[in-house]
Amino acid sequence: MAADKDKADPIILGDPPDSSDNQVLPFAIEGMEVRGRAVRLGTVAGQILAAHAYPLPVARLLGQVAALTALLGSIMKIEGTFTVQARAKGAVSLLVADFRSPDELRAYAEFDEEKVAALPDAAPIRDLVGDGHLAITIDPADPGMERYQGIVDLAGDSLADCAAAYFTSSEQTPSEVRLASGRDPVSGNWRAGGIMIQYLGRQEQGGARISDEEKEESWSRASILLDSIKDEELLDPALTLPQLLYRLYHEDGVRVFGAVKLKRGCRCSDGKIEAMLEAFSTKDREDMTDDGVITVTCAFCNRDFTVAAA
Ligand SMILES: [Zn+2]
Structure with a gap:
């Protein structure tokens, strides 16, 4: 019999066999020019958030950033990395998550412990981050393809509102987003979830079977229905997507398409850490050396790398 220490980390429970955890599910509402995507993060949220000892409001916000990144990143039709990064001047100064095709998600946050502790657990995003901006970047794996970046101010009552404002203004596509993150009341494990809908009616060419008025009305109905979901429903492991x-x-009827499965992935490696250190001067490397080695911690997964000082 294997010793206890050989067992898998007991904090992270496995996914229930028929769960919708750790996937993005694209869908279309029948008879409407509305497309959407839904996301659920179970163990992936747990692994991302458990790597650091985040205070509750920071973990909750970072879980939402991860869910948003999965929703948007999985739309990418090219091979590459999709990054959502919020930089701000408040108690939380950085929230970053990236999705690398086809299925890897990771995230981390930087924050001021004392400032966060002074805020209530349920503090809204504007109190946590203050002034700042949200940047969305696509880095294609093909170096011949151009990098894309779009930026929007961190305004609104929630991260979901910021994301919806980004799509509505920069892509001229009316969008609604809902995001939630929290601990499962039964297991205590972190979970995150979200849904995004987009109105494609204004992009349609010809084919005027549905009048503009009917289209606007259906978009309004789809938005109101989205607004009616409770956070618990977005997170409930017993309610599949x-x-x-x-x-x-x-x-109206809803049609779902093939799900994109997700896993927690980090791209840190000995080789990357060594290459990063080589970019520093000899003097800087000496300053970093302790007992003949340089220790570098991956900001995303919190893994320590020890490199012998040359
Ligand atoms: Zn890492």
């Missing part, structure tokens, strides 16, 4: 979408849009 298809069940959640059916609950929301069953009157």
Whole structure:
């Protein structure tokens, strides 16, 4: 019998076999020019957030950033990395998550412990981050392709509002986003979830079977229904994503497409750390050396790398 220490980390429970955890599910609402995506993070949220001892409001916000990144990153049709980064001047100064195709998600946050401790657990995003901006970047794996970056101010009552404002203004696509993150009341494990819907009606060419008025009305209905979801429903491990979408849009009918499965992934490696250190001067490397080695900690996964000082 294996010793206890050989067992997998007991904090992270496995995914229930029929769960919708750790996936993004694209969908379309029948008869409407509305497309959407839903995301659920179970163990992936747990692994990302458990790597650091984040205070509750920081973990909650970072879980939402991770869910948003999965929602948006999985839209990428090219191979590459999709990054959502919020830089701000408040108690939380940095929130960053990236999705690397086809399925890897990671995230971390930087914050001022004392300032965060002075805020209530349920502090809204504007109290946590203060003034700042949200940047969305696509780095194609093909070096011949151009990098894309879009930026929006961190305004609004929630991260979801910021993201919706970004799509509505920069892409001229009316969008609504809902995001939630929290601990499962039964297991205590972190979970995150979200849904985004986009109105494609204004992009349609010809084919005027549905009047503009009907299109606007259906978008308004889809938005109001989205707004009716509770955070608990976005996170509930017993409610699968298809069940959640059916609950929301069953009157119109909803069609789901192939899910994108997600896993927690980090790209840190000995080789990358060594290459990073080589960019420093000999003097800087000497300053970093302690007992003949340089220790570098990966900001994302918190893994320590020890490199012998040359
Ligand atoms: Zn790492």
